Amino acid sequence: MKQNDTWVSGQIAKELLGVKQTATLTKLAKNGLIKRTKANSKVIYYSKNSILSYLSGDNDRS
Structure with a gap:
């Protein structure tokens, strides 16, 4: 987790x-x-952990 x-x-x-x-x-x-x-129709937030995992090449999508 x-x-x-x-x-x-x-x-x-x-x-x-x-x-x-x-x-x-x-x-x-x-x-x-x-x-x-999505916080609302115009505001979208992105997961910093998922971005860092993507950049490190860790493709674990759990």
Whole structure:
């Protein structure tokens, strides 16, 4: 079981991943590579733990 996760804004998620396009975040999330949650229709938060796991090459999606 993973420890408490930190949810970050799209801007911070893009900085962590080194990408410029929000569409890239959406693609990674839809492919199950990173986790996201919607606070409302316009605000989406991304899991910092899932981003770090993706960057480290850890493909454990549990």
